[in-house]
Amino acid sequence: MAALSSDDQRPLSSIEKTLRPRRDLPERSPGRRGGRVHTLTSTDGPATGGAAADAATLRVTARTVVADGVVALELASPSGLRLPDWTPGAHIDLVLPDGTTRQYSLCGDRWDPHAYRIGVLREEAGRGGSAYVHDVLRVGDLVGVGGPRNRFALVPADRYLFVAGGIGITPLLPMVRQADLLGADWRLLYGGRRRASMAFVDELSRYGDRVEVVPRDEAGHPDLHRFLDTPAPGTAVYACGPAPLLDAVQAACSSWPPHALRTERFVAAEPAAPVRRAPFDVELARSGVVLTVPPHRTVLEALDDVGVEVLSSCRQGVCGTCEVTVLAGEPDHRDALLDDDERRAGGCMFVCVSRARSDRLVLDL
Numbered sequence: 001m002a003a004l005s006s007d008d009q010r011p012l013s014s015i016e017k018t019l020r021p022r023r024d025l026p027e028r029s030p031g032r033r034g035g036r037v038h039t040l041t042s043t044d045g046p047a048t049g050g051a052a053a054d055a056a057t058l059r060v061t062a063r064t065v066v067a068d069g070v071v072a073l074e075l076a077s078p079s080g081l082r083l084p085d086w087t088p089g090a091h092i093d094l095v096l097p098d099g100t101t102r103q104y105s106l107c108g109d110r111w112d113p114h115a116y117r118i119g120v121l122r123e124e125a126g127r128g129g130s131a132y133v134h135d136v137l138r139v140g141d142l143v144g145v146g147g148p149r150n151r152f153a154l155v156p157a158d159r160y161l162f163v164a165g166g167i168g169i170t171p172l173l174p175m176v177r178q179a180d181l182l183g184a185d186w187r188l189l190y191g192g193r194r195r196a197s198m199a200f201v202d203e204l205s206r207y208g209d210r211v212e213v214v215p216r217d218e219a220g221h222p223d224l225h226r227f228l229d230t231p232a233p234g235t236a237v238y239a240c241g242p243a244p245l246l247d248a249v250q251a252a253c254s255s256w257p258p259h260a261l262r263t264e265r266f267v268a269a270e271p272a273a274p275v276r277r278a279p280f281d282v283e284l285a286r287s288g289v290v291l292t293v294p295p296h297r298t299v300l301e302a303l304d305d306v307g308v309e310v311l312s313s314c315r316q317g318v319c320g321t322c323e324v325t326v327l328a329g330e331p332d333h334r335d336a337l338l339d340d341d342e343r344r345a346g347g348c349m350f351v352c353v354s355r356a357r358s359d360r361l362v363l364d365l
């Protein structure tokens with residue numbers, strides 16, 4: 001989901017440590033293999049389909065139309081249990097009746113341990129997930145939920161510049177709250193097609209002129225060059241929205257220091273052609289099994305062919321679910337998650353899309 005993800009391992013500031021809530025259950029590590037898969041039904045009763053050992057099911061407790069084509073859902077434990085903690089930028093998986101999943105950013109109150117909120121844009125050209133949420137899911141229904149996971153975490157900074165396009169406001173909303181709570185200097189530039197199609201504008205009004213709302217039919221495209229101005233030390237830039245906006249933000253930040261910009265994409269950018277066209281071998285370190293991945297199969301598919309299950313979700317290199325540790329060999333990273341440093345460091349790959357540069361990869365499987 002994130003083109004330049006930001007799973008920064010730097011220690012939290014003392015303020016943020018103080019503000020962190022007690023964690024009964026940990027937030028999912030970013031993209032760890034073995035992420036939870038849950039079940040989904042559309043009515044009361046036991047969930048069905050797509051079960052996993054640590055499956056969990058949440059109930060839709062509120063459904064609100066928050067903009068044209070955007071509905072917000074609140075989810076809670078049917079038995080009132082505390083939900084796993086999360087941090088701004090995190091997303092959850094919704095498990096659809098056919099077992100496939102869709103990722104949605106958490107956009108509610110991270111300090112509320114009993115409710116998750118997501119905002120879902122109806123995507124007319126989508127694969128059916130948003131239509132299901134809009135047309136089928138109702139208050140009282142049970143839904144399967146995986147996660148939360150965070151590949152777009154808010155790193156400590158003196159100053160934040162947030163750029164949102166359309167439904168890309170959802171992961172940034174909790175970041176804005178967090179930055180404001182921490183007393184950081186921050187600004188948000190929020191663009192959309194029409195004011196009526198822009199979700200959560202009313203919630204943002206409390207922040208006054210820190211937030212600049214730019215409906216295209218009123219004011220044209222957001223002025224990124226003015227907003228991003230010149231690189232400033234200690235400033236982190238977060239952007240989420242359609243690919244053209246993110247490409248424009250990346251271009252506007254070309255002179256900023258490395259890692260100043262962090263983006264999250266809902267759809268993977270078109271990957272470059274694989275480095276190698278020839279088959280390569282994958283050795284599974286725990287069993288010693290060696291399998292060959294032909295050019296027309298993904299590593300994930302090849303693993304599945306020999307009965308090695310790796311949890312997956314988006315299968316586009318954007319959600320982080322299928323992360324596998326690489327013990328040897330050189331991956332051809334084709335995901336939208338790792339930044340250049342993470343790629344150089346090696347150590348992991350997302351097997352739904354990434355392949356091999358070397359003749360053999362050794363995976364911790």
Ligand code: FES
Binds near residue numbers: 311312318319320322
């Ligand atoms: S990154 Fe989503 S399944 Fe691989």
